Amino acid sequence: MNAQQKPSRLIKGETGDWEVVIGMEVHAQVTSKSKLFSGASTEFGGAPNSHVSLVDAAMPGMLPVINEECVRQAVRTGLGLKAKINLRSVFDRKNYFYPDLPQGYQISQYKQPVVGEGEVVVDLDNGETVTVGIERLHLEQDAGKSVHDRHPSMSAVDLNRSGVALMEIVSKPDIRSSEHAMAYVTKLRSILRYLGTCDGDMEKGSLRADVNVSVRRPGEALGTRCEIKNMNSIRFIGQAIEYEARRQIEIIEDGGAIDQETRLFDPARGETRSMRSKEEAHDYRYFPDPDLLPLELSPSMVADLKAALPELPDEKKARFVGDLGLSAYDAGHLVAERETADYFETVAKGRDAKLAANWVINELSGRLNKEGLAIASSPVSAAQLGGVIELIGDKTISGKIAKDLFEILWTEGGDPRELVKSRGMAQVTDLGAIGGIIDDLIAKNTDKVEQAKANPKAMMWFVGQAMKASGGKASPQAVNDLLKSKLGL
Amino acid sequence: MTELTTLTLAEARDRLRKKELSSAELTAAHIEAVEKARPLNAFVLETPEIATQMAKASDARIAKGEGGPLEGIPLAIKDLFCTKGVRTTACSHILDNFVPTYESTVTSQLWRDGAVMLGKTNNDEFAMGSSNETSYFGAVQSPWRREGSNTPLVPGGSSGGSAAAVAAQLCLGATATDTGGSIRQPAAFTGTVGIKPTYGRCSRWGIVAFASSLDQAGPMAKTVRDAAIMLRSMAGPDAKDTTCADIAVPDYEAAVGKSVKGLRIGIPKEYRMDGMPPEIEKIWQQGCDWLKSAGAELVDVSLPHTKYALPAYYIVAPAEASSNLARYDGVRYGLRVPGRDISDMYEQTRAEGFGDEVRRRVMIGTYVLSAGYYDAYYLRAQKVRTLIKRDFEQCFDAGVHAMLTPATPTASFGVGEKGGADPVEMYLNDIFTVTVNMAGLPGIAVPAGSDAQGLPLGLQLIGRPFDEETLFSLSEVIEQAAGRFVAQRWW
Numbered sequence A: 001m002n003a004q005q006k007p008s009r010l011i012k013g014e015t016g017d018w019e020v021v022i023g024m025e026v027h028a029q030v031t032s033k034s035k036l037f038s039g040a041s042t043e044f045g046g047a048p049n050s051h052v053s054l055v056d057a058a059m060p061g062m063l064p065v066i067n068e069e070c071v072r073q074a075v076r077t078g079l080g081l082k083a084k085i086n087l088r089s090v091f092d093r094k095n096y097f098y099p100d101l102p103q104g105y106q107i108s109q110y111k112q113p114v115v116g117e118g119e120v121v122v123d124l125d126n127g128e129t130v131t132v133g134i135e136r137l138h139l140e141q142d143a144g145k146s147v148h149d150r151h152p153s154m155s156a157v158d159l160n161r162s163g164v165a166l167m168e169i170v171s172k173p174d175i176r177s178s179e180h181a182m183a184y185v186t187k188l189r190s191i192l193r194y195l196g197t198c199d200g201d202m203e204k205g206s207l208r209a210d211v212n213v214s215v216r217r218p219g220e221a222l223g224t225r226c227e228i229k230n231m232n233s234i235r236f237i238g239q240a241i242e243y244e245a246r247r248q249i250e251i252i253e254d255g256g257a258i259d260q261e262t263r264l265f266d267p268a269r270g271e272t273r274s275m276r277s278k279e280e281a282h283d284y285r286y287f288p289d290p291d292l293l294p295l296e297l298s299p300s301m302v303a304d305l306k307a308a309l310p311e312l313p314d315e316k317k318a319r320f321v322g323d324l325g326l327s328a329y330d331a332g333h334l335v336a337e338r339e340t341a342d343y344f345e346t347v348a349k350g351r352d353a354k355l356a357a358n359w360v361i362n363e364l365s366g367r368l369n370k371e372g373l374a375i376a377s378s379p380v381s382a383a384q385l386g387g388v389i390e391l392i393g394d395k396t397i398s399g400k401i402a403k404d405l406f407e408i409l410w411t412e413g414g415d416p417r418e419l420v421k422s423r424g425m426a427q428v429t430d431l432g433a434i435g436g437i438i439d440d441l442i443a444k445n446t447d448k449v450e451q452a453k454a455n456p457k458a459m460m461w462f463v464g465q466a467m468k469a470s471g472g473k474a475s476p477q478a479v480n481d482l483l484k485s486k487l488g489l
Numbered sequence B: 001m002t003e004l005t006t007l008t009l010a011e012a013r014d015r016l017r018k019k020e021l022s023s024a025e026l027t028a029a030h031i032e033a034v035e036k037a038r039p040l041n042a043f044v045l046e047t048p049e050i051a052t053q054m055a056k057a058s059d060a061r062i063a064k065g066e067g068g069p070l071e072g073i074p075l076a077i078k079d080l081f082c083t084k085g086v087r088t089t090a091c092s093h094i095l096d097n098f099v100p101t102y103e104s105t106v107t108s109q110l111w112r113d114g115a116v117m118l119g120k121t122n123n124d125e126f127a128m129g130s131s132n133e134t135s136y137f138g139a140v141q142s143p144w145r146r147e148g149s150n151t152p153l154v155p156g157g158s159s160g161g162s163a164a165a166v167a168a169q170l171c172l173g174a175t176a177t178d179t180g181g182s183i184r185q186p187a188a189f190t191g192t193v194g195i196k197p198t199y200g201r202c203s204r205w206g207i208v209a210f211a212s213s214l215d216q217a218g219p220m221a222k223t224v225r226d227a228a229i230m231l232r233s234m235a236g237p238d239a240k241d242t243t244c245a246d247i248a249v250p251d252y253e254a255a256v257g258k259s260v261k262g263l264r265i266g267i268p269k270e271y272r273m274d275g276m277p278p279e280i281e282k283i284w285q286q287g288c289d290w291l292k293s294a295g296a297e298l299v300d301v302s303l304p305h306t307k308y309a310l311p312a313y314y315i316v317a318p319a320e321a322s323s324n325l326a327r328y329d330g331v332r333y334g335l336r337v338p339g340r341d342i343s344d345m346y347e348q349t350r351a352e353g354f355g356d357e358v359r360r361r362v363m364i365g366t367y368v369l370s371a372g373y374y375d376a377y378y379l380r381a382q383k384v385r386t387l388i389k390r391d392f393e394q395c396f397d398a399g400v401h402a403m404l405t406p407a408t409p410t411a412s413f414g415v416g417e418k419g420g421a422d423p424v425e426m427y428l429n430d431i432f433t434v435t436v437n438m439a440g441l442p443g444i445a446v447p448a449g450s451d452a453q454g455l456p457l458g459l460q461l462i463g464r465p466f467d468e469e470t471l472f473s474l475s476e477v478i479e480q481a482a483g484r485f486v487a488q489r490w491w
Helices: A068-080 A179-193 A234-253 A301-309 A312-323 A328-335 A338-348 A353-371 A382-393 A399-410 A416-422 A431-444 A446-454 A455-471 A476-487 B002-005 B009-017 B023-036 B046-065 B105-112 B160-167 B183-192 B224-234 B278-294 B306-327 B344-353 B357-367 B373-397 B424-428 B435-438 B466-482
Strands: A011-013 A015-028 A094-096 A105-108 A118-123 A130-139 A144-148 A154-156 A163-173 A205-218 A227-232 A263-267 A270-277 B044-045 B072-079 B116-121 B174-176 B193-196 B216-221 B265-269 B297-299 B400-407 B443-450 B456-463
Touching: A011 A234, A011 A431, A015 A179, A068 A130, A068 A163, A068 A179, A094 B306, A105 B044, A118 A179, A130 A179, A144 A270, A154 A205, A154 A382, A179 A205, A179 A234, A179 A312, A179 B009, A205 A234, A227 A234, A227 A270, A234 A263, A234 A270, A312 A338, A328 A353, A338 A353, A338 A382, A338 B216, A353 A382, A353 A399, A382 A399, A382 A416, A382 B306, A399 A416, A431 A446, A431 A476, A446 B400, A455 A476, B002 B023, B009 B023, B009 B224, B023 B044, B023 B046, B023 B072, B023 B116, B044 B160, B046 B116, B072 B160, B105 B174, B105 B224, B105 B344, B116 B160, B160 B174, B160 B183, B160 B216, B174 B193, B174 B224, B183 B193, B183 B443, B183 B456, B193 B224, B193 B466, B216 B224, B224 B443, B224 B466, B265 B278, B278 B297, B278 B400, B278 B443, B278 B456, B278 B466, B306 B357, B306 B373, B306 B424, B306 B435, B344 B357, B357 B373, B373 B435, B435 B456, B443 B466, B456 B466
Parallel strands: A227 A263, B072 B116, B072 B174, B265 B297, B265 B400
Antiparallel strands: A011 A015, A015 A163, A015 A205, A094 A105, A105 A130, A118 A130, A130 A163, A144 A154, A205 A227, A263 A270, B044 B116, B174 B216, B193 B216, B193 B443, B400 B456, B443 B456
């Protein structure tokens, strides 16, 4: 990717335009039953120190044993990011002292990660598409948690998270605005959820991002970056980048220079502040973990995982556009969440896909948003909505009646076709019955007949009257056709 | 009773099986011997109640015609092995009163096979040392003394307590560990047999780590046969240690006494060093002659990178140790010295908890892994390691079955005699043994003679990976020729 291909949102400063350059390190908790190197549970919310094995507590003589499912999850993720899978990778120790790091080192992958370069295609709201390069993905252990509010002078340590598997997904510095950054994380999370390799729950800390931000004059070399640590909300990521870019521009425009440092975002004040400078940075003394052999993967294992990958959002979108004739916008909306896409596919199966898409995007999503519900807890099931689409498709009900029917399904439930029958909601297509109504209208309103003959648009009055007389159930098409022939238009 | 402690492990086993002897009697004799030998400081924890109980259980099993290969045999356990419910300290102040809730794989296999635990033996703190003088519990005295002298001598290290316990006939065998020579050097100093098996032969799970890529457990015993019997129980695959090889363990005892006819024995010229004491030269030549007359073929070989082994070892081992010992931080277990804040607590705890030698190695290790020094030290040392390994591989590929070398450059020395001013003086003890750890090969030390002052000297045999059997066959030839070396009791 070169800079020209990436649409940039330049920021206007006092002395001209600035370009913000962003790279991200996303820490995604691997979906697995047990930890990366121990059999302890990864379950969230247990009593403090209830999910801690001897290995997690770093008792003397304990040794790590790799959890193969975590490795498979990392490989799946790599494949989902269209990345190179390294058949040989190495676990290293990152050494530093901290009370919630029992071993005194984190087992991570430094020089030889399990996954190499890949990419994520990101759709922006204005229809633009940008590709963000992936530098690498590696597996590492999470740390425990220090709790400082339990005792006046002591801190407590909860090791439940200690040793839980994380994937660190490092992007290239390909991101050029807060909007890109937010869209990137959203898309990455969507891919992880499709793959089932991370639940993407940012509130629980399953997905966290370190954001590297620098600014430069367009076309110039990269500026000095600051790293904003541990962001756990997409919205905050956007806010932090906006703030940080402005802060850096102001410093440079005032004749200052950016110090390379680690910063934290304070959501309450909407600003970033310094956590530690480059000089205070740790020397982690990385070296290969001698307790673990290099991780060797067989090509057949990778091939098997690849063959079993689910369809991912990009492929699904292409299929919805190519095979089902949806617009790129609609398809993009439907595939953003796997649950929505699955719902849509059930609705659309064997039915009018465009109509199904309209209903899922407009009626259903609109209603779900209004009520603050996820699609998984929608009161109207995909089968029920499919029934509605079918009734519209075979002209049993009109679009207007369908909305009434949807309302009944939402509040009362039931079988759409049964409801239409029992509540007399079916469209009248019986030409004899409609003909009778029209004959009656023509006979009683000769003045309107003359008007319609002079100006065919006036025929719409008859259409409205006929529909009204049928209680909305007459087929508008049938009414139109009959009127035209009876009025000689 | 005393005579029961002069039995070899194999003899005791056979008499127990024939019910000529009970484990209770045998164990009681050893408990008494341990108590009487306290001046040696070989044990840091005696467990007579546990031993008595285990012996009773063994006798019950033997009575029912059951029992494992080590049924009723009293052993001593190096304090580096975690023992469930029994204090384990690695002889460091920082693990004061640490009582594991788990049993190391190696010791659990010994108990599975019926062995009886007499107690925990002294060692250099975290196995860092070659004289057992760095132990928080104080130095061990060798059961050996120079003829006509009362100067206390070191038993070697780091498995000095185990070596002394076996040599003084306080147990029928002992577990030990070897990172750079910690089994073979004390064996040579005390006239006992010690084998460091191939890296990956014994599980490291539950053994307090010193340098993970070098540490191996092994037995120390009175005879080659005894060592073979013990190793069979100690070795074997373990899913809890991924560096432990998934290879079946042969019946090592069957290799003892097997003909060595036609075996090609390499004599590496780089082990012939300037200023080597003539006695060492002499027993080496003697060993060559014995093997030759047993039908082995001697060939001169070259291991050109030998001279780099010791410096490279003193980069790799401290590097790993500096990281392995980071867990002793006063937070979860062991010693905690309060401080102003968390960093101060770490510093106070580790300063007080670790002895000089451990602190020195943690500092060396931290230094060689630091940004800017990593490539020059650690990476280079790893390259040297690859070359050392290749030296051996080339000899083995050329048809050499094993190599014969001296085990140590000198006999045992006096307590406090070495390393006071210059730690390298002490490090040189391991000059013949570290290469074997660096290459991950099996090595055995077997007594082969005495020096002019009557102190035992040992020879080392180095084998192909996972071919400990050949080492047992060859070392038994030397043992048969040289005879056994038993210390005169002075304690």
